[in-house]
Structures are given as C-alpha cells and as structure tokens.
Amino acid sequence: xxxxxxxxxxxxxxxxxxxxxxxxxxxxxxxxxxxxxxxxxxxxxxxxxxxxxxxxxxxxxxxxxxxxxxxxxxxxxxxxxxxxxxxxxxxxxxxxxxxxxxxxxxxxxxxxxxxxxxxxxxxxxxxxxxxxxxxxxxxxxxxxxxxxxxxxxxxxxxxxxxxxxxxxxxxxxxxxxxxxxxxxxxxxxxxxxxxxxxxxxxxxxxxxxxxxxxxxxxxxxxxxxxxxxxxxxxxxxxxxxxxxxxxxxxxxxxxxxxxxxxxxxxxxxxxxxxxxxxxxxxxxxxxxxxxxxxxxxxxxxxxxxxxxxxxxxxxxxxxxxxxxxxxxxxxxxxxxxxxxxxxxxxxxxxxxxxxxxxxxxxxxxxxxxxxxxxxxxxxxxxxxxxxxxxxxxxxxxxxxxxxxxxxxxxxxxxxxxxxxxxxxxxxxxxxxxxxxxxxxxxxxxxxxxxxxxxxxxxxxxxxxxxxxxxxxxxxxxxxxxxxxxxxxxxxxxxxxxxxxxxxxxxxxxxxxxxxxxxxxxxxxxxxxxxxxxxxxxxxxxxxxxxxxxxxxxxxxxxxxxxxxxxxxxxxxxxxxxxxxxxxxxxxxxxxxxxxxxxxxxxxxxxxxxxxxxxxxxxxxxxxxxxxxxxxxxxxxxxxxxxxxxxxxxxxxxxxxxxxxxxxxxxxxxxxxxxxxxxxxxxxxxxxxxxxxxxxxxxxxxxxxxxxxxxxxxxxxxxxxxxxxxxxxxxxx
Numbered sequence: 001x002x003x004x005x006x007x008x009x010x011x012x013x014x015x016x017x018x019x020x021x022x023x024x025x026x027x028x029x030x031x032x033x034x035x036x037x038x039x040x041x042x043x044x045x046x047x048x049x050x051x052x053x054x055x056x057x058x059x060x061x062x063x064x065x066x067x068x069x070x071x072x073x074x075x076x077x078x079x080x081x082x083x084x085x086x087x088x089x090x091x092x093x094x095x096x097x098x099x100x101x102x103x104x105x106x107x108x109x110x111x112x113x114x115x116x117x118x119x120x121x122x123x124x125x126x127x128x129x130x131x132x133x134x135x136x137x138x139x140x141x142x143x144x145x146x147x148x149x150x151x152x153x154x155x156x157x158x159x160x161x162x163x164x165x166x167x168x169x170x171x172x173x174x175x176x177x178x179x180x181x182x183x184x185x186x187x188x189x190x191x192x193x194x195x196x197x198x199x200x201x202x203x204x205x206x207x208x209x210x211x212x213x214x215x216x217x218x219x220x221x222x223x224x225x226x227x228x229x230x231x232x233x234x235x236x237x238x239x240x241x242x243x244x245x246x247x248x249x250x251x252x253x254x255x256x257x258x259x260x261x262x263x264x265x266x267x268x269x270x271x272x273x274x275x276x277x278x279x280x281x282x283x284x285x286x287x288x289x290x291x292x293x294x295x296x297x298x299x300x301x302x303x304x305x306x307x308x309x310x311x312x313x314x315x316x317x318x319x320x321x322x323x324x325x326x327x328x329x330x331x332x333x334x335x336x337x338x339x340x341x342x343x344x345x346x347x348x349x350x351x352x353x354x355x356x357x358x359x360x361x362x363x364x365x366x367x368x369x370x371x372x373x374x375x376x377x378x379x380x381x382x383x384x385x386x387x388x389x390x391x392x393x394x395x396x397x398x399x400x401x402x403x404x405x406x407x408x409x410x411x412x413x414x415x416x417x418x419x420x421x422x423x424x425x426x427x428x429x430x431x432x433x434x435x436x437x438x439x440x441x442x443x444x445x446x447x448x449x450x451x452x453x454x455x456x457x458x459x460x461x462x463x464x465x466x467x468x469x470x471x472x473x474x475x476x477x478x479x480x481x482x483x484x485x486x487x488x489x490x491x492x493x494x495x496x497x498x499x500x501x502x503x504x505x506x507x508x509x510x511x512x513x514x515x516x517x518x519x520x521x522x523x524x525x526x527x528x529x530x531x532x533x534x535x536x537x538x539x540x541x542x543x544x545x546x547x548x549x550x551x552x553x554x555x556x557x558x559x560x561x562x563x564x565x566x567x568x569x570x571x572x573x574x575x576x577x578x579x580x581x582x583x584x585x586x587x588x589x590x591x592x593x594x595x596x597x598x599x600x601x602x603x604x605x606x607x608x609x610x611x612x613x614x615x616x617x618x619x620x621x622x623x624x625x626x627x628x629x630x631x632x633x634x635x636x637x638x639x640x641x642x643x644x645x646x647x648x649x650x651x652x653x654x655x656x657x658x659x660x661x662x663x664x665x666x667x668x669x670x671x672x673x674x675x676x677x678x679x680x681x682x683x684x685x686x687x688x689x690x691x692x693x694x695x696x697x698x699x700x701x702x703x704x705x706x707x708x709x710x711x712x713x714x715x716x717x718x719x720x721x722x723x724x725x726x727x728x729x730x731x732x
Contacts, residue, residue: 087492088174091182101178101492103149105164109183111246112147113161121210121236122203125195125224126157126243131214132296132317133383135589136310136472140251143243149179156195157184160202167195171486178492192220196227208236213387215241221386239363239387254309257337258316261304265513265585267416270303270344271352273409277302278324280405281378288378288399290369291406293320295383297586298406299329303344303354306585307335312472313587314510319362321369325351330362367391380404382591382598403592403600410583411593412605417584418629421607422647424466424514425627429649429681430693431460431509432518436650437696439497443524448497450476450489457507466512471588475506475519482521482621485576485613499525502620508588515583515590517609519625522653533570534614535622535656540566540666541612542624545578545644547669549633552640554602556595563595563612566661574613574623582607582627604642606630624652649677651700659704667706674701 090097116124130141135153144166145151147159152172158165165185168176176186187194199209209228213221224235244250268276281288293299296315300306307316319330329344333356341347344354357365369375370392377392378399392398413421435457442448454476461467477487479501489495497503501523508517521535541563548562556579561568563578581593592600593608602608611625628644635641651674662670678701685694 088177089180089182096182098181099178102181103179104181105147105149105183106181108147108246109159109164112159112242115242115245116159116161116210119210119236119238119242120208121238122207123158123160123199123209124242125209125211126159127215127220128153128155129215131385131387132294133217133385134296134310134313134315135587136313138251138254138310140253143241143247146247146250147243148176148184149181150176150184151179152176154190156190158195158199163202165198171484192223193227196224196231199228200231200233203233205232208234210236210238210242212241213237213239213390214385216386218381218384218386218389237386237390253317253332253335254307255335256308257335258305258307258331258340260340260343261306261585262512265416265420266304267414273302273304274322274327274352276409277322277405280409281322281324284378284399286378286399287376289375290321290323291378291404292366292384292388293322293404293406294379294385294388295404295407297410297583297590298383298404299331300586301410302406303329305340312470312510314468314585315587317359319359321362321366327352327354328357328365329354330357330359330365332359333357363387363391370397378404380407383407402598407592408600411581411590411600412603413584413607413629414605418605418607420513421515421582421584422629424509424511425516425647425649426680426684427464427511428461428509428516428518429677430684430688430690431457431464432507432520432650433681433685433693433697434460434690435505436520436522437693439503439522440524443497443503444499446496446498449494450478450481450497451491451494453497453503453505454489454507457505461507461509464509464511468510468512468585471508471510471515471517475504477504477621478502479620480618483615483617483619485574485615485621485623502527502531502622504621504623506623506625510585512585515586515588516648517582517588517625517627518648518650519611519623520650520652521622521624521656523656527656530616531620531622532656532658533661534567534572534616535624535653536658536661537566537570537572538612538614538622538624539652539657540662542610542626543666543669545610545612546626546628546646547643547665549635549641549643550602551638552601552603552642554642556593556599556602556608557597560595563610567612567614572614574615576613577611579609579611582609602630602642604630604632607647608644610644610646646673646676649681651677651697654700664706667704671703671706674703677701 086097087099087101089099089102112124126144126147128144130137144155144157148157148166150166150168152168152175154172155166155168163185164183165187166176166180167187167189169190170188173186173188180186187198203209221235228234277291281291293302296310296318299318299320300315302320305316306314308314309316317331321328336356345352346354346356349355366388370377376397376399378401379389380403381400382402438456439448439453454474457474458470461470473488475487476489477484478495478497481487481489481493481495482502482504502521503523504519504521506519508515523531544562544565545559548559550559560578564573567573578595581590582588583590592598593606607627607629609625609627611623613621613623615621626646626648628646630642631645633641633643677697681697682694685697
C-alpha cells in the first residue's frame with residue numbers, strides 16, 4: 001500500500017487566529033510540524049489527509065488529538081525531510097490556493113485592458129520573443145514574464161477583456177503552475193492553431209485581435225491569418241507595444257559601450273565582409289539593391305563587433321541596411337565610442353563608410369528607401385519581423401530567402417575562426433575535467449547539490465584565458481530531474497547529488513575566441529544494467545554520426561537517424577533535436593547549421609553539436625553532447641566528401657559503457673578520440689601546470705581493448721609457449 005503525508009492548510013492558515021483573537025492552536029502545531037525534519041520523499045510514508053474547514057467553523061480539537069496527529073505523522077516517516085506547502089497553484093479552491101512563487105498580475109492585466117479598449121481590440125497576443133526573433137532575450141523584452149509571472153523561455157500569452165491564457169510546452173507546465181496566479185488559464189499546447197481556436201471561442205465575431213508586428217515572424221503572422229480565416233475575426237497590427245505602455249519599471253537598454261573584436265581573433269575585416277556580401281547581391285539573378293539584416297548576430301558578425309545586451313550572448317540591439325554604395329547601421333548611437341566611430345569610418349559617406357542611425361528609426365528609414373524607384377530589398381524570412389516586412393511594398397520591391405547571405409556565409413568559419421574555436425574547446429575541456437574531478441571527491445561526502453555544481457563549473461570557466469562567462473544557464477540535473485531534457489536547477493527543485501543516481505551536466509562558455517557547449521552524464525556508484533545499456537546506445541549514436549562520411553551539401557536531417565538507430569533497435573528514443581550550430585563568441589545555438597529540417601546542407605568549416613540522449617521519466621536522463629567541425633575526407637573513389645572532427649575533448653564515463661555493445665569500428669573511433677584528448681588536452685594541462693588533472697585525464701582515456709586484439713594476444717602467447725616446449729624437448 002502506498003502512503004503519502006499530505007497536510008492541507010490552504011484555507012485554514014489564512015486564519016491564524018481564533019475568533020477570540022488568540023493564536024489558533026491547530027495552526028501553530030501544523031506550522032511547527034512543517035518546520036521539523038520529519039518527512040522525506042519516501043515511497044512508503046503514512047497517509048495522513050487533514051482537510052480543515054475555515055477557522056471560523058472549526059471546533060478546537062483537544063491537545064490529545066493534536067498529539068495523536070503528531071505521533072501519526074512521526075511514525076509515518078522519520079528519515080529526514082520537511083513536508084512542504086504545495087508548490088503549485090490550485091484555482092479550484094475558494095479562495096484559490098497560490099504558492100509563494102506565484103505572481104499577482106491583476107494590476108498589469110487591468111491596465112493592459114484599458115489600453116486594449118482604447119485601441120478597440122478584443123484580444124492582445126504577447127509572444128516570448130523580441131524584435132529580432134531571438135532565442136535569448138534581454139530583461140527589457142521579457143513582456144510575457146511581466147504580464148504572466150511565468151519566466152520560461154517558450155510561450156504565448158493572450159489577454160481578452162475578461163480572460164487571460166498562456167500556451168507553453170511540457171517542459172514548463174509545472175513551472176507555469178508555480179508562477180502564475182489564477183488570473184491565467186494554462187493551455188498545454190504550443191500550436192498557433194490551438195491559440196486561434198481559443199481566440200475564436202472567446203472573441204466575438206467581427207472584432208479585432210491586436211499584436212505587435214515587431215514580435216511576429218512572417219510565418220507566425222501567416223499562420224494566424226490562415227487559422228482565423230473565415231472566422232470573421234481579424235488581426236490588427238499595432239506597432240506601439242501595449243505591454244510597454246503599462247510596464248512602468250521596464251528595464252532600460254544596458255549602458256555598456258559596444259566593442260570591436262581584437263585583430264588576433266579575426267581574419268576578415270568588416271570591409272572585406274561587406275564587399276563579399278555585395279558580390280553575392282550582385283550575383284543574385286533577381287538583382288537586389290539592398291539587404292536588410294535583422295538578426296542580432298548578422299550585424300555583429302558583419303562589423304566584427306560585440307555587445308552585452310542579451311544574456312549569455314555578446315550581441316547588441318541593431319539592424320543593418322546594406323546597399324551597393326551605402327551602409328546604414330541602426331543602433332543606440334550614444335553607446336558608440338569615438339574610437340569605434342573611426343573604426344567604422346562613420347564620418348564619411350562613401351561605399352565603405354558606415355552611417356550611424358538611431359535604433360528606433362529603422363522603420364521610417366526603410367519606408368523611405370522603398371519609395372526610391374527601382375529598389376529591391378532582400379530579406380531572410382526566418383529572422384525578419386512582420387513590422388519591417390509589411391512596409392516593403394509593392395511586392396516587386398521584395399526578395400526573400402529563408403536565410404540572408406550573411407547567415408549562410410557566417411556558418412562557414414574561415415581558417416582563423418576554425419583554429420581559435422578549436423583552441424577554446426581545449427581550454428574548455430580542462431574546465432570540465434576539473435569539474436568532474438571535483439564531483440568525484442565531493443559527491444561521496446554529501447556536499448554537492450545541483451546548484452553548487454552549476455556554480456562550480458561556472459567558476460572554473462571564469463579562470464580560463466579569454467573567458468567571457470557562460471554561454472547559457474548550466475543544466476545541472478540529478479536523478480529524475482535529469483529526465484527533463486532542458487531542466488535547470490532552482491531553489492525549489494535543487495537536489496543533493498548522490499552516488500546512487502546518474503548526473504547530467506550540460507554547460508558551455510563564452511570565450512573571446514569561441515563558444516562551447518558540452519554535455520556529460522556520469523554515475524559515481526553502481527549503475528543499473530538498463531542505465532549502462534541506454535548510455536552505451538546513446539554513445540553509439542554519437543559515434544555513428546561523428547564517424548560518418550557524406551557528400552558535401554548533405555543536410556543534417558538526412559543523417560540524423562544515425563544518432564537514434566542504436567536506441568530504436570531496443571525501442572528507445574529522445575524528444576529533442578540531435579544538434580545545432582555553434583558560433584565564434586556568438587550564440588550557442590547558431591542557425592542555420594544543424595540536423596533539423598530547416599537547416600542548410602553541411603559544408604567544410606561548419607561547426608555543429610552532436611547530442612543524442614535518452615530520458616526515463618521520473619528516473620534518470622542521459623545526453624552525450626560534443627561539438628564537431630565539418631572537415632574534408634579522402635575516399636577511395638569520390639571527391640568532395642566530408643566527415644566530422646570532434647573538438648569537444650572530455651572522456652566519457654567508463655563505468656557506464658557496455659563494451660559488448662560497441663562494434664569494432666566504434667571502438668576504434670573511441671580510442672582515436674582518446675588519443676586526441678591525450679595529445680591536445682595533455683599539452684595544455686602541462687602548460688597550465690595542472691598535474692593532478694592530467695593524471696585524471698590519462699586514467700580516463702586509457703585505450704579500450706579493440707575487437708580482435710585480445711585474440712591476437714592469445715595466439716602470440718600460444719606461439720611463445722609452443723616455442724618454449726620445443727626448446728625444452730630438444731634439451732631433453
């Protein structure tokens with residue numbers, strides 16, 4: 001029989017005093033019980049269900065009853081953790097129960113609805129992105145979080161004149177229930193069709209639905225139109241964001257000055273890049289006269305500049321409009337130093353002179369440009385917002401492609417970029433080795449948690465040359481938390497690391513010469529056979545992609561199944577992508593490289609992650625992630641073939657590898673990989689004087705016995721024995 005200790009205080013603790021004004025003894029005792037280390041997450045604790053009426057109608061129980069309650073709870077579990085308040089809201093109660101993590105959103109909803117009435121709209125859509133359709137956004141663009149209290153990275157909110165709802169995916173359902181108050185409905189879906197169906201049910205016919213066109217991609221706007229078509233409800237584009245009008249304490253743009261990259265980390269000057277992009281514009285058969293760059297990494301790459309506007313990403317708010325004889329850079333001009341103005345040739349008006357314009361003037365400037373006769377503006381539809389798109393009229397003045405020529409050019413690293421990105425991964429490998437060593441010592445002592453581990457790996461990275469901080473929030477996940485593929489620890493979910501559970505750490509760093517992203521899964525005790533098999537099959541998927549040979553231009557989606565095949569053979573799988581592009585001191589997720597259907601074909605010089613995994617719900621999670629560069633390979637007959645060269649250089653947990661499952665080719669690849677680690681990382685460990693770390697690395701990169709090697713040893717031994725017997729026979 002399963003038992004569970006549940007103390008329900010939702011309504012009762014709202015009345016901590018009796019009608020006579022004295023402290024309610026039930027309240028006092030129950031609060032005291034909650035503060036004592038009586039209960040743990042044990043599968044067999046005593047079931048105690050205490051449903052209390054409101055304090056005004058409850059008869060005060062006797063002390064003996066309270067003592068019995070305490071003893072019942074005490075006998076149910078004495079192993080150590082505290083029974084906590086419910087961490088999720090319960091809106092079905094009267095009054096509703098809200099955890100301490102929930103945010104009161106009544107005021108902002110009331111003020112937003114005032115703005116909505118003034119605009120004569122019946123609903124307003126609030127996405128979780130910025131005007132550049134970025135994956136990571138600055139605090140000042142966290143409009144969805146401000147309105148809902150929900151801080152997850154993915155979601156869409158809709159507010160009507162009397163309701164509000166949030167759509168998000170399964171990663172964030174629990175988080176949403178913890179953070180939102182009961183003004184909000186949670187819709188467990190992410191599709192635009194689901195949002196549209198809800199809008200049709202809530203918005204009267206003939207009414208308009210407002211949205212900020214700067215926060216909609218072309219595809220998003222088109223999908224809403226399709227789903228609302230024939231419903232007699234329409235979208236209304238409102239360029240002044242209504243949330244911003246009620247967000248009185250909205251964070252400002254960071255005051256940090258923008259910077260340029262030092263010459264030692266760049267091969268191509270910004271002038272050379274501009275001329276190269278102009279050549280592509282001239283070669284395009286549709287003859288565009290201008291190129292609009294909207295993604296933040298496009299402008300940063302083009303001018304070899306960096307900023308600090310977006311967490312974990314060295315970008316700055318900007319747009320660029322490049323023509324054959326002019327360059328307009330839209331940014332916060334007050335953050336451009338005199339030195340940077342000289343660097344950009346900002347005082348002239350020639351073809352290689354950058355004209356600096358205010359960030360907020362892009363829309364008006366683009367409108368003016370398209371009024372010129374004979375112009376045609378080239379945009380990449382994946383990162384151009386609808387506000388800019390809708391002013392490029394008529395249609396014959398527009399040229400579209402999925403990605404701009406800047407993004408596709410940036411995807412292929414030049415020789416300098418390739419080398420320095422490799423160098424950054426060598427130093428980053430030392431960080432992860434130091435971290436894994438520390439865990440081996442600390443976890444058995446019971447002194448490490450998910451949060452302290454995440455802090456430690458960040459601390460290790462900060463000490464390396466050219467460190468610029470983490471490239472994303474570290475995923476430090478133990479046991480069942482690791483079964484959530486994109487989990488990050490919080491004070492509420494933090495678990496102590498133990499030798500009895502698997503641990504997954506996905507972390508990365510920003511360095512002046514590169515961006516890193518690596519995942520390792522480890523076990524400090526005795527893993528189960530299931531855990532070993534799952535880990536080994538994930539490793540097999542990683543190796544199979546890494547060692548595959550393919551024609552140049554092959555798209556990642558066409559080889560992605562190689563990462564899953566070993567898992568599929570036993571009925572296992574994973575629910576996330578198999579890899580993404582990685583930048584040079586840029587975004588850790590750099591499009592358009594990777595293994596998804598909308599990624600471009602692989603070419604030599606591209607960097608991608610390779611990261612198959614497996615996640616057993618409420619038990620454990622496994623992911624093995626490495627970054628690899630695409631390199632040419634010699635084949636027996638064909639030319640122009642490629643393969644991957646892994647640049648992440650940290651050994652895998654040996655105790656989790658079932659050698660009997662690996663093929664001879666996979667074992668050979670693994671041993672060659674370990675030889676590379678010994679050579680490259682070993683030299684850097686020597687350079688940094690890290691002798692203990694080098695000893696750890698050498699122990700963990702001992703070669704595995706390859707299939708056939710044991711047999712050859714045995715036959716050699718038999719030969720020696722036979723010779724010895726023959727010699728002895730002759731002597732006798």
